[in-house]
Amino acid sequence: xxxxxxxxxxxxxxxxxxxxxxKRAREKGIVEFHLHDIREHTHDKHxxxxxxxxxxxxxxxxxxxPLCEAVEAVTRTGNxxxxxxxxxxxxxxxxxxREFAELDQLILTCGRYEGIDERARKIIAEQxxxxxDYVLSxxxxxxxxxxxxxxxxxxxxxxxxxxxxxxxxxxxxxxYPQYTRPEEFRGERVPPVxxxxxxxxxxxxxxAQALMRTMxxxxxxxxxxxxxxxxxxxxxxxxxxxxxxx
Ligand code: 6GU
Numbered sequence: 553x554x555x556x557x558x559x560x561x562x563x564x565x566x567x568x569x570x571x572x573x574x575k576r577a578r579e580k581g582i583v584e585f586h587l588h589d590i591r592e593h594t595h596d597k598h599x600x601x602x603x604x605x606x607x608x609x610x611x612x613x614x615x616x617x618p619l620c621e622a623v624e625a626v627t628r629t630g631n632x633x634x635x636x637x638x639x640x641x642x643x644x645x646x647x648x649x650r651e652f653a654e655l656d657q658l659i660l661t662c663g664r665y666e667g668i669d670e671r672a673r674k675i676i677a678e679q680x681x682x683x684x685d686y687v688l689s690x691x692x693x694x695x696x697x698x699x700x701x702x703x704x705x706x707x708x709x710x711x712x713x714x715x716x717x718x719x720x721x722x723x724x725x726x727x728y729p730q731y732t733r734p735e736e737f738r739g740e741r742v743p744p745v746x747x748x749x750x751x752x753x754x755x756x757x758x759x760a761q762a763l764m765r766t767m768x769x770x771x772x773x774x775x776x777x778x779x780x781x782x783x784x785x786x787x788x789x790x791x792x793x794x795x796x797x798x
Contacts, residue, residue, distance in 0.1 A: 555658050557660050558626065633659065
C-alpha cells in the first residue's frame with residue numbers, strides 16, 4: 553500500500569515515519585510513504601499558500617490553486633482514494649481504518665489555518681475524515697493517526713494476527729484489563745483467575761471484563777451491542793458483589 557501525503561509541513565512526518573511500526577512496515581516493503589509539499593506548487597514569488605477570506609473575518613484561508621495542483625500531481629495507482637483531513641469530516645473509526653487497509657493507495661491531504669477555499673474540496677477529496685470532535689491546528693497529526701491505524705491492519709505488519717482481533721473496537725468492545733509480572737504491585741494482586749491456567753475460565757473472565765468496561769465507560773457503544781444469552785449471563789454473573797473470581 554502506498555500513502556501520499558500532501559502538506560505544507562512535510563518535515564512533521566519525519567520522526568513518525570522513521571520509528572515504530574511505520575518504519576518496520578516500510579522496511580518490510582509493505583507500505584510506501586510519499587510526501588508532497590504544497591508550497592512546490594505555488595506560483596508567486598512569496599510562495600503563498602494562504603490568503604485573507606473574501607467577506608472578511610479573522611484568519612487565513614488556503615488558496616485553491618496550489619492545493620489542487622499538488623493533489624493532481626500525485627499519480628493514482630490501483631484502488632486509490634483521495635481523503636481530506638478536516639474537523640468537518642466523517643468521524644474516523646476502526647471500520648473506516650479496515651476499509652482503507654484494503655486500498656492500494658491513500659492520498660491524504662492536510663488542511664491548515666482556518667480552512668481551505670471551498671472550491672478545492674471536491675478536487676482534493678472523495679472522502680473527508682475527522683479524527684474527533686476537537687480542533688487541531690492542521691490535518692497533519694490527524695493524517696498520522698490515520699496512517700498508523702491503517703498500517704497496523706495490513707497483513708504482515710504486526711507479528712500476531714490474533715492481537716488485532718482481540719483489541720479494543722475490533723470485537724465492538726473495549727479491551728479487557730491486562731496484567732504482567734510482578735504478581736503483586738503496591739499491595740494489589742493480579743486477579744487470581746489469570747494464574748489458574750484454566751483457559752476457558754480466563755476467556756470467560758476477559759469477556760465479562762470487556763463487557764462491563766464497555767458498559768461503564770462507553771454506554772454509547774454498549775447500547776448498540778446485540779448481546780448473546782451467554783454475554784447476558786456473564787454480566788449478571790460477574791457483577792454480583794460477592795463474586796471472588798476477578
Ligand atoms: Cl482531520 N483536522 C483538524 N485540523 N482538526 C481536527 C481533525 C482534523 N480531526 C479532529 N480535529
